[in-house]
Amino acid sequence: MYRNFSVVPRVMFGRGCFNQLDDVLAERRGNTHSFVVFILDEIFKGKALEGRVPQHEGDLLVHVSVVDEPKTTQIDMLVEQINSYSPVLPDAVVGIGGGSTMDIAKAVSLMLTNPGSSADYQGWDLIKNPAVYKIGIPTLSGTGAEVSRTAILTGPDKKLGINSDYTLYDQMMLDPELIKDVPKEQWFYTGMDCYIHNIESLHGTHLNAFSKAYGEKSIDLCRQVFLEDHHDRDDKLMMASLFGGMSIAYSQVGACHALSYGLSFVLGTHHGLGCCITFDYLEEIYPEGVAEFRKMMQRHDISLPRQLTRGLSDAQMDTMVKVALNLEPLWENCFGKQWRDIMTYEKTMKLFQKM
Amino acid sequence: MYRNFSVVPRVMFGRGCFNQLDDVLAERRGNTHSFVVFILDEIFKGKALEGRVPQHEGDLLVHVSVVDEPKTTQIDMLVEQINSYSPVLPDAVVGIGGGSTMDIAKAVSLMLTNPGSSADYQGWDLIKNPAVYKIGIPTLSGTGAEVSRTAILTGPDKKLGINSDYTLYDQMMLDPELIKDVPKEQWFYTGMDCYIHNIESLHGTHLNAFSKAYGEKSIDLCRQVFLEDHHDRDDKLMMASLFGGMSIAYSQVGACHALSYGLSFVLGTHHGLGCCITFDYLEEIYPEGVAEFRKMMQRHDISLPRQLTRGLSDAQMDTMVKVALNLEPLWENCFGKQWRDIMTYEKTMKLFQKM
Numbered sequence: 001m002y003r004n005f006s007v008v009p010r011v012m013f014g015r016g017c018f019n020q021l022d023d024v025l026a027e028r029r030g031n032t033h034s035f036v037v038f039i040l041d042e043i044f045k046g047k048a049l050e051g052r053v054p055q056h057e058g059d060l061l062v063h064v065s066v067v068d069e070p071k072t073t074q075i076d077m078l079v080e081q082i083n084s085y086s087p088v089l090p091d092a093v094v095g096i097g098g099g100s101t102m103d104i105a106k107a108v109s110l111m112l113t114n115p116g117s118s119a120d121y122q123g124w125d126l127i128k129n130p131a132v133y134k135i136g137i138p139t140l141s142g143t144g145a146e147v148s149r150t151a152i153l154t155g156p157d158k159k160l161g162i163n164s165d166y167t168l169y170d171q172m173m174l175d176p177e178l179i180k181d182v183p184k185e186q187w188f189y190t191g192m193d194c195y196i197h198n199i200e201s202l203h204g205t206h207l208n209a210f211s212k213a214y215g216e217k218s219i220d221l222c223r224q225v226f227l228e229d230h231h232d233r234d235d236k237l238m239m240a241s242l243f244g245g246m247s248i249a250y251s252q253v254g255a256c257h258a259l260s261y262g263l264s265f266v267l268g269t270h271h272g273l274g275c276c277i278t279f280d281y282l283e284e285i286y287p288e289g290v291a292e293f294r295k296m297m298q299r300h301d302i303s304l305p306r307q308l309t310r311g312l313s314d315a316q317m318d319t320m321v322k323v324a325l326n327l328e329p330l331w332e333n334c335f336g337k338q339w340r341d342i343m344t345y346e347k348t349m350k351l352f353q354k355m
Numbered sequence: 356m357y358r359n360f361s362v363v364p365r366v367m368f369g370r371g372c373f374n375q376l377d378d379v380l381a382e383r384r385g386n387t388h389s390f391v392v393f394i395l396d397e398i399f400k401g402k403a404l405e406g407r408v409p410q411h412e413g414d415l416l417v418h419v420s421v422v423d424e425p426k427t428t429q430i431d432m433l434v435e436q437i438n439s440y441s442p443v444l445p446d447a448v449v450g451i452g453g454g455s456t457m458d459i460a461k462a463v464s465l466m467l468t469n470p471g472s473s474a475d476y477q478g479w480d481l482i483k484n485p486a487v488y489k490i491g492i493p494t495l496s497g498t499g500a501e502v503s504r505t506a507i508l509t510g511p512d513k514k515l516g517i518n519s520d521y522t523l524y525d526q527m528m529l530d531p532e533l534i535k536d537v538p539k540e541q542w543f544y545t546g547m548d549c550y551i552h553n554i555e556s557l558h559g560t561h562l563n564a565f566s567k568a569y570g571e572k573s574i575d576l577c578r579q580v581f582l583e584d585h586h587d588r589d590d591k592l593m594m595a596s597l598f599g600g601m602s603i604a605y606s607q608v609g610a611c612h613a614l615s616y617g618l619s620f621v622l623g624t625h626h627g628l629g630c631c632i633t634f635d636y637l638e639e640i641y642p643e644g645v646a647e648f649r650k651m652m653q654r655h656d657i658s659l660p661r662q663l664t665r666g667l668s669d670a671q672m673d674t675m676v677k678v679a680l681n682l683e684p685l686w687e688n689c690f691g692k693q694w695r696d697i698m699t700y701e702k703t704m705k706l707f708q709k710m
Contacts, residue, residue: 002369004379004526009364013565013605014357024359171359176564209531209590210368213598217572235564243568250368 005249006165008136008147008172015235018137018175021094022054028092028133035059037082037090039105041066041097041139049139049178053096060085066100068268072119072155075104079111079118089113094135095169098190099143099271102136106151106167109134118162119155127164136169139178141237142190142272144197144245146172152271159265159323174242176234188226188302189272191237192293194244195222196275199289200254201247204333208250215247226296252333255285255343259351262324266316267308277304281354285334309355321348360604361520363491363502363527370590373492373530376449377409383447383488390414392437392445394460396421396452396494404494404533408451415440421455423623427474427510430459434466434473444468449490450524453545454498454626457491461506461522464489473517474510482519491524494533496592497545497627499552499600501527507626514620514678529597531589543581543657544627546592547648549599550577551630554644555609556602559688563605570602581651607688610640610698614706617679621671622663632659636709640689664710676703 012020025036035058042063044050055061062078082090089112095105109131111118121127136146145152149168150161161167179187198219201211221240225233259282260274269277276293283290297304309317325331325348331339367375380391390413397418399405410416417433437445444467450460464486466473476482491501500507504523505516516522534542553574556566576595580588614637615629624632631648638645652659664672680686680703686694 002367002372002375004365004367004375007362007364007366009362010359011362011565011604012357012359014563017357020357020359174565208369209587209594210366210529213572213576213591213594217568217575220572221568232564236568239564239568249366 003250006149006168007246008169010171011174012172013174013238015177016175017173018052018178021135021137021173024135024171024173025054025092025094029056030091033058033088034091035086037062037093037108039064039078039093039095039097039101039108041101044096044139049096060090064097064101064104066098066104069159069264069271070100070104070107070151070153072117072122072153075107075111075118075153078104078108082108082112089132092133092135094137096137096139098138098140099145099193102138102143102145103151103153105134105136106131106169107153107162110151110162110166118153121162122153122155122158122160124163127162127166129166131166133170135171135173137173137175137178138238138241140182140186140190141179141234141241142192142194142244144194144241144248146174147242147245148248154265158326159261174238176232176238179234179238184300185302186272188300189270189276191222191226191240192276192279192296193272194218194241195226195293195296196256196279196289197253198222198244198247199286200256200334201244201251203286203289204251204254205336206251206333211247211249211251214243214249215251218243218247227299252329254330254334256282258327258330259324259348261327262320262322262352263308263355265323266312266320269308277308277355280304281351306355309352317349317352320352321345324348358605361504361523362601363524365526366529367527368529368593370532371530372528373407373533376490376492376528379490379526379528380409380447380449384411385446388413388443389446390441392417392448392463394419394433394448394450394452394456394463396456399451399494404451415445419452419456419459421453421459424514424619424626425455425459425462425506425508427472427477427508430462430466430473430508433459433463437463437467444487447488447490449492451492451494453493453495454500454548457493457498457500458506458508460489460491461486461524462508462517465506465517465521473508476517477508477510477513477515479518482517482521484521486521488525490526490528492528492530492533493593493596495537495541495545496534496589496596497547497549497599499549499596499603501529502597502600503603509620513681514616529593531587531593534589534593539655540657541627543655544625544631546577546581546595547634547651548627548630549573549596550581550648550651551611551634551644552608553577553599553602554641555611555689556599556606558641558644559606559609560691561606561688566602566604566606569598569604570606573598573602582654607684609685609689611637613679613682613685614703616682617675617677617707618663618710620678621667621675624663632663632710635659636706664707672704672707675707676700679703
């Protein structure tokens, strides 16, 4: 049985296309009492981009902190805030920011139409009702969150996405100008999220020609961005992120993502950084990928934090291992059905102890 | 202003995925009086594939001849046939065949919900009402028709597509097994349609990083298919076709497609073959592309028909030139806004006289 893969049905790509957001929303706006919710990374508070958000009277602009990875409690509070702002549903939810903001906006628009807490929906295909119409506008590239069918959240007892076809954006607007001012470290870590997930996808046991075509071109673009000099590197990175996300269609991420989830769950490490820290210890599984990744680090003068797990309690280490090993589809993609024989509790613990 | 590009929202890819068509349709089937229309290339009449069509009681299976390129009169007759078959609209229209069949099924599902003749809608964004839900299942790869927003038809006075967002399929099912028995010439000509339109797109003045990423990977796959040996060449060609189609998002085809439209309009030459015949005379515009194309021809022992326009009347030659030059966006993509200074009536005529 093949997956029937859902794709974000409308895409706008181009330098400055953010300026067309008002036109895109115009098709969605209802009567005079209706409104749009803009979810903006608080880093843009008072910045030029905030001034360019096409806010109409009655619209709600919410700043979100992404200092921590998105939490189910944060989603539930945002939904409550919107529900108490208006008795009617918004015409649209627009997410503007990096991967965390992308995921927050997705989760919020889902939870506006699905009862209960977002923690109830962490898993696969648990969502019952279509979300409020939503637009994703990334200001950081690499996560693939703009195109994925998941919204990754840290809940009371796990870090796991709300995976469903309803999670997908209805529209994405990819404006390479929006990523030009990202600080170097963040640019690198997030870009590496994309590079690493291509390595994992192409190395995976689920791979077919669809995922391979997207993954190979995404890696090619990552190489151009991180190992060469191109005047349009922002455009290329945006496409790399999109293609990397599409590559997941008939594949999966693998060992690095699984381990980084464990790390992030216990330490709160941001996803891109967590992937980089973890990947650096996975030479045995992905020898060529890790070698090239180190070249990229060197070229951009990146040094990774070390000894992060030193001083953690046994209970914390145990949780880290368990959260990582809980991601069965990722391990299966990496090692096949017999993955448990290879990636034992002890082996996983040893890897984390090195980090 | 950037185009807000619509994408086929659901994709299934994989060897044998045709077997899942019944499941996909199950989600769409209404009450007991409802029905599905299957539009099947008549080449499959009595063949194994026809036996695999998941026909339920009351469904309508129509064989279509694609000996000639699709005509507006053919579409209008099919719509009449479906309307007299049932007073209610079908739940779905499923097109199974090559590019012509893909376009016929698209046009039929549009014309079931839009009044008048299909000839009234040849052009850009003239369709007013959403089409009947439609599924495209290609059995030939290269045209990109499975993913394009056009249904190219020969009408009373022009060969021109019904271009609209409503023209897009709602679902495509890409099963590489379906293209394995295509006769060599047809396989080659249709594959070259893809190769050529990538050359045109990448050479175009409208190009951006989005279209470039898709076009480059599509060409890479075409090279693997036509210049190398791969066990999964059918899978690769299917992906090349899809990516070639996506590359058109922010680009356009160019000189070769424009000229081949003129040729087809007057002589009825099939699109893939028409593109090959024309491309062979465009060394001046696409020198590297034409050189590589000839290598591909040689490798597959293809010889093109010659002297096709010999013996045509002045009026026929005049029509051929006018139909070709009428495709302004294609010429503009090729040569920029000043294209009329380069591609004069006389120059176009001389090219056709050589063919």
